[in-house]
Amino acid sequence: xxxxxxxxxxxxxxxxLMTVQxxxxxxxSQTLYKYVLDWMNGVASMAIVLAVGxxxxxxxxxxxxxxxxxxSAVALVSLFFxxxxxxxxxxxxxxxxxxxxxxxxxxLQATMFSLLAFYMASAAYRAFRARNLEATLLLLSAFILMxxxxxxxxxxxxxxxxxxxxxLNVPNLAAKRGIMIGVGLGMMATSLKIILGIERNWxxx
Amino acid sequence: MGVALLLFLLSQVSPTFNLRAVDTPNDAGxxxxxxxxxxxxxxxxxxxxxxxxxxxxxxFEKIRTYLSPVTRFQDMGLENGKNYYYxxxxxxxxxxxxxxxxxxxxxxxxxxxxxRVTILFGVLIYTLxxxxxxxxxxxxxxxxxxxxxxxxxxDEAIGRATEMGKPILxxxxxxxxxxxxxxxxxxxxxHVTRKIAEYETKIxxxxxxxVVYTVTREVVKEAFTSAxxxxxxxxDSVFYVTDSQFGYAAAVSGIMIREKTATNLFLGxxxxxxxxxxxxxxxxxxxxxxxxxxxxxxxxxxxxxxxTLIGEELYAASAYLSKxxxxxxTLKGQDAMKLLLGLILILGSIFGLFGIxxxxxxx
Numbered sequence: 001x002x003x004x005x006x007x008x009x010x011x012x013x014x015x016x017l018m019t020v021q022x023x024x025x026x027x028x029s030q031t032l033y034k035y036v037l038d039w040m041n042g043v044a045s046m047a048i049v050l051a052v053g054x055x056x057x058x059x060x061x062x063x064x065x066x067x068x069x070x071x072s073a074v075a076l077v078s079l080f081f082x083x084x085x086x087x088x089x090x091x092x093x094x095x096x097x098x099x100x101x102x103x104x105x106x107x108l109q110a111t112m113f114s115l116l117a118f119y120m121a122s123a124a125y126r127a128f129r130a131r132n133l134e135a136t137l138l139l140l141s142a143f144i145l146m147x148x149x150x151x152x153x154x155x156x157x158x159x160x161x162x163x164x165x166x167x168l169n170v171p172n173l174a175a176k177r178g179i180m181i182g183v184g185l186g187m188m189a190t191s192l193k194i195i196l197g198i199e200r201n202w203x204x205x
Numbered sequence: 206m207g208v209a210l211l212l213f214l215l216s217q218v219s220p221t222f223n224l225r226a227v228d229t230p231n232d233a234g235x236x237x238x239x240x241x242x243x244x245x246x247x248x249x250x251x252x253x254x255x256x257x258x259x260x261x262x263x264x265f266e267k268i269r270t271y272l273s274p275v276t277r278f279q280d281m282g283l284e285n286g287k288n289y290y291y292x293x294x295x296x297x298x299x300x301x302x303x304x305x306x307x308x309x310x311x312x313x314x315x316x317x318x319x320x321r322v323t324i325l326f327g328v329l330i331y332t333l334x335x336x337x338x339x340x341x342x343x344x345x346x347x348x349x350x351x352x353x354x355x356x357x358x359x360d361e362a363i364g365r366a367t368e369m370g371k372p373i374l375x376x377x378x379x380x381x382x383x384x385x386x387x388x389x390x391x392x393x394x395x396h397v398t399r400k401i402a403e404y405e406t407k408i409x410x411x412x413x414x415x416v417v418y419t420v421t422r423e424v425v426k427e428a429f430t431s432a433x434x435x436x437x438x439x440x441d442s443v444f445y446v447t448d449s450q451f452g453y454a455a456a457v458s459g460i461m462i463r464e465k466t467a468t469n470l471f472l473g474x475x476x477x478x479x480x481x482x483x484x485x486x487x488x489x490x491x492x493x494x495x496x497x498x499x500x501x502x503x504x505x506x507x508x509x510x511x512x513t514l515i516g517e518e519l520y521a522a523s524a525y526l527s528k529x530x531x532x533x534x535t536l537k538g539q540d541a542m543k544l545l546l547g548l549i550l551i552l553g554s555i556f557g558l559f560g561i562x563x564x565x566x567x568x
Contacts, residue, residue: 019328023321026314027233040383044416051415051445054422058444071459105449112451116477119484127508176500179516183498185542186520187385188328189535192335193524194388198531201395201523202388202420203427 008197015195055079141167221245222304226291231321234285234314239278241293241304250274252296261290261306283312323568330545335538342534350536355494355512356525362468362492363400371467372407373397376457376482378473378497379450382416385520386498390473391420392523393496395428397470402432409460410443413453418445454478458485471495471510472519475502483509496522 018036021029056079059072085097092098128139147153148164193199222241229236239255255278256265269278283289290308294301342348366373375397377390394410401408410425412418422443429438446456458481461469469486471479472495479495479502486493487509495506496514506513514522517539524532549568556564 023318023325024316025231025233025318026316030233047415047419051412051418054418054443054445055447058441061441068463071463105452108455109449109451112455112481113477116480119480123480123484123505123508127504179498179500179503181546182517182539182543183500183520185331185539185546186389186498186517188331189335189539190385190389190392190520190523192332193532193535198339198535199392199523201392201527202424 004200004203007203008200012195012197015191019195141171222293224291224293224304224307226289226307226310228311228313229279231315231318235283235312236279236281237283237289237291237310237312239280239291239293239307241276243274243276243295244302247274247295247297247302250295250297254294254296255280256292256294258290259288261308265290265292285312285314287311331538331542334541334545335535338534338538338541339531342530345530348530348533348537350525350533353514353518353521353525355496355514355518356522358492358494358512359397359470359526360400362470362494363397363404363406365492366467367404367406369467372409372464373401373468374457374461374464374466374470374486374491375408375410376469376471376473377410377412377417377421378471378475379413379453379478380417380474381414382420384474386474387414387417389520389523390496391417391424393470393472393519393526394421395424396523396526398425398428399432402429402434402437405434405437407439408442409464409466411446411453411457411460412444413446413448413450415445415448418443450476450478451481454481457482461485461489461491465489466491469493471497471506472514472522473497475499475506480505480509486510 014036017032021033056076059075062068062072063076082097082100085091085095085100089096124142127135128142129135144160145164145167147156148161148167153160153164190199194202221244224239224241226237226239229238243250250273253271253273253275254267255269255271257268257280258265268280280289280291288309288311290306291310292306293304295304296302338348363373375394377394378384378387380387382388398408408425410421412421422440425443426435426438429435446453460466461482462485466486466489469482469491471482471486471493475482475497476499479497479499483493483495483506493510494512494514495510496519497503497506498516498519500516503513503515507515521536521539524536527533553565553568556562
């Protein structure tokens with residue numbers, strides 16, 4: 001019972017304090033905010049130890065399964081190799097750690113990011129099939145927008161660029177703002193439910 | 206002789222600067238804000254200097270030099286409760302013009318942020334509306350909720366994975382625990398896990414953030430326990446992947462392909478990796494339900510997933526799935542507040558059309 005009541009009490013007190021803190025610019029309030037942030041950093045540091053432990057254990061167990069073993073072996077070797085490099089040879093400018101990061105990690109990340117271009121093409125193909133009225137409207141507005149933002153659009157008709165901008169700044173922005181108002185209210189309702197202890201699913205049920 | 210004296214006196218009179226020095230409002234103290242006007246006839250400015258002193262007689266210390274005609278400056282790092290005096294000196298075409306001395310002015314910390322009064326009122330009104338609906342629900346009043354297709358499909362998605370004997374992938378977003386979208390996702394994870402415990406299906410929860418990992422692990426474990434099946438909890442099902450955004454996207458894409466997940470749930474905060482995840486999932490033929498409050502990622506999820514929870518639906522999901530009247534009542538509160546905001550927007554637009562501005566100034 002206490003296992004549930006204590007977290008709920010801490011959440012209520014801290015939630016109330018941090019809400020009040022938002023309206024108080026006084027140094028007392030700023031100090032409290034900084035103190036809470038420091039605590040968060042402290043908790044996050046401890047969580048990193050657990051997370052790395054989980055990563056090692058997860059891949060260690062997978063080494064025993066032939067279908068996953070090669071991937072897990074690469075993950076574990078890379079993890080320990082980089083850790084050894086960092087701990088024993090430093091992470092400063094010109095170090096092997098830095099070189100590995102710049103010449104392996106960054107290009108790999110860039111490769112994943114560049115995949116987006118191909119995925120966008122396949123997603124656009126699926127979205128722009130005019131199967132119903134909504135999809136047809138989407139196709140039309142996307143076509144006008146794409147034509148409108150390139151110089152060719154202006155040469156076809158000077159008003160196309162203005163119309164494309166109108167689509168972007170009026171119906172598109174209106175929809176975005178509508179979603180954002182709903183999101184803001186949803187965030188507040190969720191926060192309030194958690195602070196008041198009405199929502200307890202974050203405790204696992 | 207008389208004309209020369211008049212010219213001399215005129216040259217000594219300070220042109221109008223209207224220099225004002227005030228304690229910076231709504232701050233933690235230690236700051237004074239200066240405002241002034243550029244005197245007429247000084248269109249071209251070579252240098253504008255700001256001086257500060259602790260006495261009107263001086264000595265004045267130069268604290269800032271500008272080469273453009275600025276009209277505002279915030280002096281920071283001051284001692285609270287101490288008198289300060291200021292003056293502005295402009296050099297234009299070899300001529301130096303000095304402002305009147307402004308002060309004494311004292312920097313003080315404030316106990317209430319007056320610029321946030323409107324937000325406070327909004328929060329109070331919204332809280333009252335939510336509490337009204339919560340108490341109405343506690344009294345047993347029936348509340349109708351509009352169906353949300355994505356949430357209605359959740360049972361079907363879990364059932365499909367069970368029938369196929371394949372695992373369910375749950376991605377709780379890529380943000381930190383401080384993000385409300387992550388907390389909303391964790392609330393949904395609890396419901397999903399209890400349902401999974403009922404169906405005896407496997408769940409995979411890869412995490413990007415170490416704190417989120419520790420929370421999701423506990424939530425999944427507790428949900429299996431509260432569903433009466435603690436034996437079904439697999440410690441290997443909730444794990445940390447990496448902090449790297451695209452490293453995470455690559456790992457989760459690999460999991461979808463290798464594990465052949467039958468259902469993919471992407472709920473939380475996402476950035477550019479959203480389409481990589483959703484398109485990979487779509488290519489494996491998995492049923493996909495996504496939900497995010499990231500407006501820029503919504504089109505990608507709508508395109509590549511079977512169902513998408515748009516914005517606030519992500520926050521409504523936990524209450525919707527719980528079937529608890531008190532939780533569901535908050536959804537009615539959200540709708541009521543939206544109605545109120547809609548009315549305010551319409552009224553503001555009408556008043557604006559007729560040139561009435563007092564209503565807009567209220568906000």
